[in-house]
Amino acid sequence: MGDVTRTVWWNVPAWLAMLLYVGTALGLAISALALARHARTILRARRLGPGPAVHAGPAVRRVLTEVLSHHRLFEDPGAGWAHALLFYGFLGLFIGTCLVFVHDRMVPFLVGPTYLVFSFLLEWAGLAFLVGVAWMLRRRLGPRVPRLEPSGVALAILGLLGAIGVTGFLLEAARIAATNPPFEVWSFVGWTFGRALRATGLGGPSLHRGLWGVHAALSWVFFGLIGATVLRHLVAAPVQIALRRLRAPGRLAPASPDTGSLVPARLTWAQLLDAATCVRCGRCTAVCPATAAGKPLDPRRVVQATLQAMREGRPLEALVSPDEAWSCTTCAACVRACPFEIEVLDKLVDLRRTLVETGGVDATAARALEATAERGNPFGGVPADRTAWAADLGVRVLRPGETTDVLYWVGCAGAFDPHGRRIARATARLLQAAGVEFAILGRAETCTGDPARRMGEEAAFLEAAGRVATTLGTVGFRRLVTHCAHCFNVFRNELAPDGGSPLPLPAVHHTQLLSELVRDGRLAPRAVSSESVTLHDPCYLARHNGETAAPRVVLATANGGPVEMPRSGERTFCCGAGGGGAWVEVRQGSRIAALRMAEARETGARVVATACPFCALMLGGETGPGDIAVRDVAELLWESQPAGAQTSGAAGSDRP
Amino acid sequence: MIALVLVHAGLDVSLDLELGEPGPGQGAVRHRGGDRIVTTARADRAALEWALALTDRAAVLTVGPAQSADAMAWALGRGATGAVRIWGEAIEALDLPAMARVVAAAVRRIAPDVVVAGERGLAGATGALPALVAARLGWPCVDGAIRLALEEPGLVAERRLQGGRREELAIPCPAVVTVTADSVEPRYVSVRARRDAARRGHEAWSLADLGLTGEAVSSAVKLRLERVDWPRPRPRRTAASPPGPARSAAERLRQLVGGAAPGRGAAPTAQASRPVEGEPGAIADRILAFLEQHRFV
Numbered sequence: 011m012g013d014v015t016r017t018v019w020w021n022v023p024a025w026l027a028m029l030l031y032v033g034t035a036l037g038l039a040i041s042a043l044a045l046a047r048h049a050r051t052i053l054r055a056r057r058l059g060p061g062p063a064v065h066a067g068p069a070v071r072r073v074l075t076e077v078l079s080h081h082r083l084f085e086d087p088g089a090g091w092a093h094a095l096l097f098y099g100f101l102g103l104f105i106g107t108c109l110v111f112v113h114d115r116m117v118p119f120l121v122g123p124t125y126l127v128f129s130f131l132l133e134w135a136g137l138a139f140l141v142g143v144a145w146m147l148r149r150r151l152g153p154r155v156p157r158l159e160p161s162g163v164a165l166a167i168l169g170l171l172g173a174i175g176v177t178g179f180l181l182e183a184a185r186i187a188a189t190n191p192p193f194e195v196w197s198f199v200g201w202t203f204g205r206a207l208r209a210t211g212l213g214g215p216s217l218h219r220g221l222w223g224v225h226a227a228l229s230w231v232f233f234g235l236i237g238a239t240v241l242r243h244l245v246a247a248p249v250q251i252a253l254r255r256l257r258a259p260g261r262l263a264p265a266s267p268d269t270g271s272l273v274p275a276r277l278t279w280a281q282l283l284d285a286a287t288c289v290r291c292g293r294c295t296a297v298c299p300a301t302a303a304g305k306p307l308d309p310r311r312v313v314q315a316t317l318q319a320m321r322e323g324r325p326l327e328a329l330v331s332p333d334e335a336w337s338c339t340t341c342a343a344c345v346r347a348c349p350f351e352i353e354v355l356d357k358l359v360d361l362r363r364t365l366v367e368t369g370g371v372d373a374t375a376a377r378a379l380e381a382t383a384e385r386g387n388p389f390g391g392v393p394a395d396r397t398a399w400a401a402d403l404g405v406r407v408l409r410p411g412e413t414t415d416v417l418y419w420v421g422c423a424g425a426f427d428p429h430g431r432r433i434a435r436a437t438a439r440l441l442q443a444a445g446v447e448f449a450i451l452g453r454a455e456t457c458t459g460d461p462a463r464r465m466g467e468e469a470a471f472l473e474a475a476g477r478v479a480t481t482l483g484t485v486g487f488r489r490l491v492t493h494c495a496h497c498f499n500v501f502r503n504e505l506a507p508d509g510g511s512p513l514p515l516p517a518v519h520h521t522q523l524l525s526e527l528v529r530d531g532r533l534a535p536r537a538v539s540s541e542s543v544t545l546h547d548p549c550y551l552a553r554h555n556g557e558t559a560a561p562r563v564v565l566a567t568a569n570g571g572p573v574e575m576p577r578s579g580e581r582t583f584c585c586g587a588g589g590g591g592a593w594v595e596v597r598q599g600s601r602i603a604a605l606r607m608a609e610a611r612e613t614g615a616r617v618v619a620t621a622c623p624f625c626a627l628m629l630g631g632e633t634g635p636g637d638i639a640v641r642d643v644a645e646l647l648w649e650s651q652p653a654g655a656q657t658s659g660a661a662g663s664d665r666p
Numbered sequence: 667m668i669a670l671v672l673v674h675a676g677l678d679v680s681l682d683l684e685l686g687e688p689g690p691g692q693g694a695v696r697h698r699g700g701d702r703i704v705t706t707a708r709a710d711r712a713a714l715e716w717a718l719a720l721t722d723r724a725a726v727l728t729v730g731p732a733q734s735a736d737a738m739a740w741a742l743g744r745g746a747t748g749a750v751r752i753w754g755e756a757i758e759a760l761d762l763p764a765m766a767r768v769v770a771a772a773v774r775r776i777a778p779d780v781v782v783a784g785e786r787g788l789a790g791a792t793g794a795l796p797a798l799v800a801a802r803l804g805w806p807c808v809d810g811a812i813r814l815a816l817e818e819p820g821l822v823a824e825r826r827l828q829g830g831r832r833e834e835l836a837i838p839c840p841a842v843v844t845v846t847a848d849s850v851e852p853r854y855v856s857v858r859a860r861r862d863a864a865r866r867g868h869e870a871w872s873l874a875d876l877g878l879t880g881e882a883v884s885s886a887v888k889l890r891l892e893r894v895d896w897p898r899p900r901p902r903r904t905a906a907s908p909p910g911p912a913r914s915a916a917e918r919l920r921q922l923v924g925g926a927a928p929g930r931g932a933a934p935t936a937q938a939s940r941p942v943e944g945e946p947g948a949i950a951d952r953i954l955a956f957l958e959q960h961r962f963v
Contacts, residue, residue, distance in 0.1 A: 366854065366856045367856050367858065367859065369853035369855075375854075376852075376853075379854060380854070383857060467856060468858075469857035473857060
C-alpha cells in the first residue's frame with residue numbers, strides 16, 4: 011500500500027494553486043484591516059475604565075474552558091449542539107487542512123493507515139460542520155427560535171459556510187470518481203458521492219477542477235468576511251473572554267472622571283471590545299424584563315449601537331434614546347445570558363450618567379435623587395421617622411462609639427415603606443426570638459446610594475457611600491445584616507469611600523442570617539404552614555451575589571419550601587425596581603412587576619415570597635383583593651414561629 | 667436681555683424642627699438633632715428655569731447667611747451666569763419693606779431687564795416681596811405667571827385666573843415677574859454640577875456694597891419677634907377599613923356613610939343617612955317620594 015495517500019495538488023494547475031494563496035491572503039488582509047481598525051479604537055481607550063484581567067495563566071484557562079466546553083451555549087441545548095457541531099467540525103477541518111499543509115510542504119506523513127484514519131476523521135468533521143450549519147439555518151428559517159433574527163447577513167454567512175462544506179465534499183467526490191482508488195472507501199462521504207458521479211458519468215477532472223475553484227473562491231469570501239461581520243467573534247471572543255473584567259457581578263463600573271457625551275473616545279476599552287464580540291444571538295433581548303414588558307429597550311440593539319458608534323465615530327446617545335437608557339432595571343439578566351458576558355447595563359448606566367449631567371432626568375427620579383442628597387433617603391422620608399417601625403419593639407439604637415454583635419441595617423425601604431416596615435418588624439422580632447444581640451443605627455442610617463448610582467448619579471452615590479462608610483466607622487459590630495438586597499450588594503461589592511476596592515464589610519443578607527439561625531435550632535418553627543409559596547429571587551441577591559440557597563432554607567422551615575417559578579434562582583426575572591426602576595417609570599409598554607406576578611400566579615401558590623423590600627414594593631403593587639399575597643421570607647418565618655415566641659418579643663400588635 | 671432671579675435657601679420645614687432663641691445667623695426655628703438641611707423652593711427653581719428659557723444671561727440673587735451657598739451652587743450648576751448673596755448682621759431682623767429696600771438696591775446695581783421670582787417662593791413665603799421690590803423700583807409687576815416669552819419690546823406673561831380663564835399680559839421691561847411653582851418642571855442639577863459650581867463660588871455683597879448701612883435699613887423696622895409657637899397637634903386620622911364583602915349592600919353602605927367614619931365634627935345621625943332596603947320598585951318609589959319631599963322634582 012505504498013501509494014495509499016493522495017496527491018495534494020492533484021488536477022490543480024499551478025496558476026490555480028497560486029490563486030488560492032493570493033485569494034486567501036487577500037481575504038485575510040481585508041479582515042485584518044477591519045479588525046485592526048477595531049483594535050486601534052479599543053487600544054486608544056485602553057486607559058479608560060478599569061484595566062483588563064491580566065493574569066495570563068487563568069486567562070488562557072478561561073478561554074480554553076469556555077470555548078471548548080461551550081457551557082454558556084448549552085444553556086440553550088439546541089444552540090449548544092448546533093454551535094458545537096459547527097465549531098468542532100470547523101476545528102477538525104481546520105486542523106486537517108493544517109496537517110495537509112505539513113504533509114505537503116514539510117513531512118509527508120499522511121500515508122498508509124495514517125492517511126486512512128485521517129480521511130475517515132475528516133469526513134466526520136465535515137459532516138458535523140454541515141449538520142451544525144443546517145441546524146442553525148433551520149433555527150432561523152424553520153420553526154423559528156424567537157430570539158434569532160433571520161437577518162440577511164446571518165443567512166448569507168450560514169449559506170456560505172454550507173456551500174464551502176458541500177463543495178468540499180463534492181470536489182472530493184469528483185476526485186475519487188476520477189481516480190477511483192479503492193482505499194478511498196474510508197472517505198465514506200466522498201466515496202459514496204464519487205460512485206454516484208461515476209455512475210452518471212459526470213466525474214471527470216474538469217468537474218473536479220471547477221469545484222476546486224468554487225470551493226477556493228468561497229473560502230476567500232469567508233476569510234474576507236471575518237473582520238466585518240459577526241464572524242468577527244472568531245477572533246474577538248477569545249480576546250474578550252481572556253480580558254473581560256473579572257469582578258463581582260454586582261459591582262458597576264465606576265464613572266469616568268470627565269463628563270460629557272458618550273463619543274467613542276469616551277467609551278471604555280471594555281465596552282468597545284465586548285461590543286465588537288457581539289454575534290447578535292439575542293440571548294440578552296430574550297431575557298430582558300424591559301423588552302418583555304414592551305419597554306423601548308432591546309439590549310442587543312444597544313450593543314449593536316455601540317458597535318455602530320464605534321464604527322461611525324458618533325456619540326452613543328445619538329443612537330440610543332433616553333427612554334431606552336431609563337428602561338433598564340440593571341437586573342443583569344442580559345449579562346448573565348450572554349456567552350461573552352457583554353456588559354449591556356454598564357453602557358446604559360453610562361448613558362444615564364450623561365443624561366444626569368444634561369438634565370435628562372425624569373421628575374420623579376430627580377426627586378428621589380434630591381431626597382437622597384438632602385435627606386439621606388430616596389423616599390423623601392424624615393430622618394427622625396427612621397425608627398418609627400420599631401417604636402414598640404424595644405430595639406436598641408446604637409450610638410457612636412458603642413458596639414454590638416449584629417448591626418441590623420434597616421435600609422430606607424425598611425424605614426419608610428409600609429411593607430418595608432413590616433419586613434423590618436418581622437426581622438427584628440425573629441432576631442429577638444433567637445436571642446441575637448443586635449442593634450440598629452436609627453436616624454444615623456442613610457441611603458447606601460444604590461438607586462443614585464444606578465440612575466447614573468455617580469457623584470451622589472459616592473457622597474452617600476462616603477457618608478455610610480463614615481457612619482459604620484463610628485460603631486463596632488461583628489456582622490452587618492440587612493434585609494435589603496440592594497444595600498447588601500453595596501456592602502458586599504461597592505462601598506469604597508475612596509473609589510477604590512470595596513471595604514471588607516462582614517455583610518450578610520437577612521435570609522443568610524435567618525437560615526443560619528434555623529439550622530442552629532435557634533429559631534424553631536411551629537407547624538409548617540400549609541399555604542403553598544413560590545419564591546421570587548431578587549436580582550441583587552441571586553444574580554448579582556449568587557445567593558439562592560438561604561431564602562429557600564428559610565422557606566423550607568416556614569412553608570415547606572417554595573413551588574418554583576420557571577425563572578428562578580440565578581435566572582430570576584426582575585420585579586422592575588432595580589436601577590432606580592422604583593422611581594423611574596418609562597410609561598411605554600406594561601409593568602414588569604405585572605409580568606412577574608402573572609408568572610407567580612401560574613404556579614398556583616397563594617403567596618409570593620420575596621427577600622428584598624423593593625421586590626415586595628413592586629410585586630405588592632400588582633396584587634388585588636383575594637389575590638396571591640406578597641410577603642418577605644422573614645414575615646413568613648415569623649408567622650411560623652411558636653406562639654410563645656410571638657408574644658415574648660414585645661407587646662403590641664400580633665402581626666409583625 | 668439680562669434676567670435676575672430671586673431665590674431663597676430655607677430650612678426644609680417638613681423635617682423635624684425645634685424652636686430656639688433667634689441668634690446670629692439663624693432663625694428661631696432649626697432642625698432637631700443639628701442637621702441643617704437647606705433647600706430651595708420649587709417656585710424659585712421654576713423662576714430660574716423661566717429665566718434661562720428667556721435668556722442665556724440669567725443671574726441669581728439671594729439674601730441669606732453663608733448656608734445659602736448651597737442654593738447659589740445649585741443655581742450656578744443649573745446654568746445661572748452669576749450668583750450674588752447679600753448678607754449682613756442687620757438683615758436678620760428686617761421686615762418685608764426693609765428687605766425690599768435691600769433687594770431693590772441690589773437690583774438697581776445689577777440693572778437687569780427683568781426680575782423673575784417664584785410665586786410665594788421667597789423669604790417668608792408671603793409672596794409680597796417681589797411686589798414691594800417692584801413698587802420701590804417703579805417697575806411693573808406680574809404675579810403668578812404660568813408662561814413667559816420674549817415679545818418685542820418686552821415680555822408676555824400668561825396668568826391663570828378664576829374659573830379656568832387665562833389672561834395674557836404684555837410687559838414692558840424692566841419688570842418684576844413671579845412664576846408659579848408648577849409652571850415648569852425644574853431640571854435636575856447633578857451633584858457634580860453643583861460641586862463644580864460651589865468651587866467656582868459666588869459673589870458675597872454686604873449692605874455697604876449696596877450703599878446702605880445696617881442702621882439705615884433696620885431703623886425703619888417697627889416689628890419685633892415675640893414668640894414662635896408649634897402648630898396644635900392634629901389628631902391622627904385612622905383610615906376606615908372597607909367593609910367586607912360578606913355583608914349585604916345596605917350594611918356596607920351604612921358602614922361607609924354611618925358612624926364608622928371618625929372625625930369631621932359630629933357624625934351624621936343614623937336617621938339622616940339611613941340606607942333603604944327593599945324591592946327595586948319600592949325603592950324607586952321611596953326615592954321619588956324623597957325627591958318630591960325636598961322639592962328636587
